[in-house]
Structure formats: structure tokens, C-alpha cells
Amino acid sequence: MSFQDSLASFESNVESFFVTTEHDVQAVIAKIQQDAAIAQSALDSALKWIAANQPTIVADIESALSFAAAVGATSNPEAAIVIKGAQTAVAALNAVASAQGGGASDVATLLAGYQAIQQAQAAAAQTKVAATVSVQTAVTGK
Numbered sequence: 001m002s003f004q005d006s007l008a009s010f011e012s013n014v015e016s017f018f019v020t021t022e023h024d025v026q027a028v029i030a031k032i033q034q035d036a037a038i039a040q041s042a043l044d045s046a047l048k049w050i051a052a053n054q055p056t057i058v059a060d061i062e063s064a065l066s067f068a069a070a071v072g073a074t075s076n077p078e079a080a081i082v083i084k085g086a087q088t089a090v091a092a093l094n095a096v097a098s099a100q101g102g103g104a105s106d107v108a109t110l111l112a113g114y115q116a117i118q119q120a121q122a123a124a125a126q127t128k129v130a131a132t133v134s135v136q137t138a139v140t141g142k
Contacts, residue, residue: 043110047100050113054097057120061086064127073134082130086123092116 065086073079096113 040105043107044105046110047096047105047113050093050110050117051097051100054093057117057124058090058093061090061120061124061127064124064131068127068131068134071131071135072138073131076130076134076137079127079130079134082123082126085119086127089116089120089123093120 065083068074068079068083074083092112093116096109096116099109100113
């Protein structure tokens with residue numbers, strides 16, 4: 001095999017390597033773009049769900065807050081802490097719904113929404129319990 005043949009073979013191998021590598025990179029980029037579109041769609045759906053359910057969740061918390069106020073639980077220091085947490089949950093849910101309504105569609109907003117829902121669920125339950133305990137304490141003196 002002559003030098004020119006060896007050089008041509010080497011050149012062909014190098015060219016083949018770069019063409020193959022370029023195709024591999026393009027395939028990876030296409031897959032990433034496809035996966036990113038799927039992830040963005042799921043993110044959008046989750047944020048829309050949070051925004052759509054925010055009024056119901058907030059209404060549940062506000063119902064618990066109204067109950068707590070009606071039975072005088074707001075004067076109980078322990079209940080007041082729980083009530084403040086419920087109010088914070090409402091504010092967080094409102095902020096996420098507002099951000100989603102304003103076009104926010106990112107992971108940070110979704111995580112804030114998830115945390116707000118978790119906080120809201122706990123706050124509604126804790127507020128009802130705190131109000132009930134306050135009533136029991138007022139009635140029984142214990």
C-alpha cells in the first residue's frame with residue numbers, strides 16, 4: 001500500500017468518524033428537545049391544575065379560618081400560630097395562581113405551588129383542630 005493510499009484511507013476514516021459523531025450529537029440534541037417539550041407540557045398542565053384548584057383550596061382554608069374566628073380561637077396563642085400558617089398558605093397559593101396566570105411556567109413556580117398545596121392542606125386541618133381544641137378548652141376549662 002502506497003503512502004497516498006494510506007493517507008487517503010486515514011482521511012476517509014477521520015471523515016467517517018466526524019460524520020458519525022455529528023449524527024450522534026444531532027440525535028442526542030433531537031432527543032433532548034423532544035424530552036424538553038414533553039417536560040414543559042407536563043409542567044404547564046400541573047401549574048394549570050394548581051391555578052384551577054386554588055379557589056377551592058383557598059375556600060377550604062377560609063372556611064376553617066371563619067370557624068376559628070367564630071369560636072374565638074383567634075385569642076388562643078397556640079391557635080393563632082396555626083391561623084397565621086393558614087393565612088401564609090393562602091398567600092402562597094394566591095401568588096402561584098397569579099404567577100401562572102401571568103405566564104410563569106417554570107420549575108420554581110411548580111415547586112412553590114406544590115409546597116403551597118401541601119402547606120394549605122395541613123393548615124386547613126390544623127386550623128380546624130386548633131379551633132375545636134379551643135372550644136373544648138373553653139367549655140371544659142381544661
